[in-house]
Amino acid sequence: MVFTSFNWPNGQILPTMSYLALLLAGIGLWIIYQVIYAIYNYFLSPLRQIPGPCLASVSWLPWYRYWFSGYMHRHVHQLHETYGPVVRIGPSEVSFISTAAWKDIYGLKRCRQIERDPKSFPSLTPHGARFDLLTYSPVDHAKYRKILNPCFSEKATKEYEPTIHGNVDGLVAKLLANVRRDSNDKSVRTNVTNWFQWLTFDMVTDVCWGRSFDCVANEKSHVCLALSMDLVSYSSFIVFVAWWRGLKDFLVELSGVEGLFVDLVRSQCEKHHLVAANNELTAEKTKASIYSNLRQAGDPLNLAELDGNLTAIVIAGSETTGFALTATSYYLAKNPDCFRKAAAEVRHAFFSPEEIKDDALRKLPYLKAAIDEALRMTPAEPNGLARKVVVDGGLDIAGQLIPKGTAIYVSQFAANRSAKYFHLPNDYHPERWLGAPKFKDDQLDAVQPFIMGVNVCIGRGLAWMEMRVTLAKLLWNFDWTVRDGDGDAFEQSKAWHVWTKSHVNLQLRERGMIYGEI
Numbered sequence: 017m018v019f020t021s022f023n024w025p026n027g028q029i030l031p032t033m034s035y036l037a038l039l040l041a042g043i044g045l046w047i048i049y050q051v052i053y054a055i056y057n058y059f060l061s062p063l064r065q066i067p068g069p070c071l072a073s074v075s076w077l078p079w080y081r082y083w084f085s086g087y088m089h090r091h092v093h094q095l096h097e098t099y100g101p102v103v104r105i106g107p108s109e110v111s112f113i114s115t116a117a118w119k120d121i122y123g124l125k126r127c128r129q130i131e132r133d134p135k136s137f138p139s140l141t142p143h144g145a146r147f148d149l150l151t152y153s154p155v156d157h158a159k160y161r162k163i164l165n166p167c168f169s170e171k172a173t174k175e176y177e178p179t180i181h182g183n184v185d186g187l188v189a190k191l192l193a194n195v196r197r198d199s200n201d202k203s204v205r206t207n208v209t210n211w212f213q214w215l216t217f218d219m220v221t222d223v224c225w226g227r228s229f230d231c232v233a234n235e236k237s238h239v240c241l242a243l244s245m246d247l248v249s250y251s252s253f254i255v256f257v258a259w260w261r262g263l264k265d266f267l268v269e270l271s272g273v274e275g276l277f278v279d280l281v282r283s284q285c286e287k288h289h290l291v292a293a294n295n296e297l298t299a300e301k302t303k304a305s306i307y308s309n310l311r312q313a314g315d316p317l318n319l320a321e322l323d324g325n326l327t328a329i330v331i332a333g334s335e336t337t338g339f340a341l342t343a344t345s346y347y348l349a350k351n352p353d354c355f356r357k358a359a360a361e362v363r364h365a366f367f368s369p370e371e372i373k374d375d376a377l378r379k380l381p382y383l384k385a386a387i388d389e390a391l392r393m394t395p396a397e398p399n400g401l402a403r404k405v406v407v408d409g410g411l412d413i414a415g416q417l418i419p420k421g422t423a424i425y426v427s428q429f430a431a432n433r434s435a436k437y438f439h440l441p442n443d444y445h446p447e448r449w450l451g452a453p454k455f456k457d458d459q460l461d462a463v464q465p466f467i468m469g470v471n472v473c474i475g476r477g478l479a480w481m482e483m484r485v486t487l488a489k490l491l492w493n494f495d496w497t498v499r500d501g502d503g504d505a506f507e508q509s510k511a512w513h514v515w516t517k518s519h520v521n522l523q524l525r526e527r528g529m530i531y532g533e534i
Contacts, residue, residue, distance in 0.1 A: 068104030086510025148324030400425025
């Protein structure tokens with residue numbers, strides 16, 4: 017019998033059959049480990065009492081299957097409808113949908129007992145989220161919140177209002193020109209997904225540095241905006257390799273996102289310095305911005321911290337608000353009665369669009385309800401924002417003992433669409449937020465689009481202003497509807513950390529051209 021052989025580093029020669037034996041032994045040990053792992057998770061794990069699919073309790077394969085499909089949010093929703101308000105999604109991962117879970121997981125009292133799970137978040141901001149609001153360290157997060165909170169206070173947000181109006185007015189002017197140009201062509205549709213992403217990127221960069229990137233004016237995405245949209249699907253793979261830190265960091269570097277956003281942040285800061293210096297010479301007031309507020313506070317962030325925090329603000333501020341505007345405009349188009357009510361409220365409150373101010377918009381209940389209901393139907397973060405229990409002995413979460421090391425979260429899409437908490441959960445009804453008797457048993461506290469606790473969205477006040485002003489001026493100037501089939505892509509959108517940008521094409525016309533005088 018003839019044997020081939022391998023030369024090992026120490027000079028010894030090992031027959032091929034011995035090599036194969038070692039390989040088979042390794043495979044056998046791996047199989048034995050997996051069997052023991054499965055037996056432990058199913059019969060002995062402290063999570064064994066939590067309901068869920070049998071396979072999900074012993075293997076991560078179902079989790080990865082649904083995550084990569086882009087329909088994890090729908091899968092988890094179905095599991096909650098089957099098993100109840102708490103479901104075991106993986107061997108060491110649990111999803112909740114109850115209002116009690118919101119408080120127990122994200123509330124202030126648990127901020128040192130439950131921390132962000134680094135394996136569930138791709139660190140796509142410069143320096144791997146070590147020097148910004150997205151940091152996994154509670155101490156560092158508290159530090160950055162303290163520094164940035166004044167930039168998002170009610171007073172500061174009010175100073176940004178002229179910036180918001182200027183950008184929205186630019187959008188309205190562009191859309192009016194397009195609508196009038198195409199007034200005789202009934203087949204023309206307006207891709208509001210693109211327009212809202214351009215608008216919100218312009219607004220957030222203008223608020224950050226006092227200078228817009230003119231995406232709306234140019235009808236074109238800035239390179240950083242285009243990249244951040246592509247990272248939706250890319251980030252899903254980053255999560256898959258999160259356990260291998262070196263590979264994860266390499267893939268983030270390979271994407272080029274860090275370098276692009278570092279260049280963006282630093283170039284805009286330099287331009288702000290030049291503008292501010294010129295204004296000092298001419299005695300002009302520098303435009304209110306987040307960066308100007310940081311400078312007035314004594315530049316409390318170093319260069320790396322500026323890179324990370326301003327990048328996080330730009331990505332989050334454009335991505336989530338743009339999608340919320342798309343969703344709200346789509347649901348209003350899909351429900352003409354709701355559109356008429358929202359439009360009537362705005363048009364009767366103001367004689368001209370120039371009169372529209374945010375203080376007055378805050379007093380319009382139906383406008384707020386229309387946005388609230390869109391955020392319920394399609395929350396910006398459809399899957400859970402994972403946290404991990406870090407204390408020995410575990411914690412009681414919504415009546416369940418959760419051991420240390422378990423990833424836990426509230427699945428927003430599943431909670432917001434739960435038949436247990438909402439009447440007609442899959443239908444758009446702003447009236448449920450206005451005390452309508454038909455929806456008197458709805459548990460509105462289950463909806464937390466900006467989450468809560470120490471990690472509550474720092475820019476929620478600014479986001480609300482942007483949404484109110486944008487929708488009010490659009491409702492004052494335009495009618496819109498959606499034709500059969502034009503909303504299919506939106507209804508079937510995939511989602512990972514955020515939604516994919518499925519195009520919503522609306523039939524947009526000047527005020528009165530679709531619904532008559534309202």
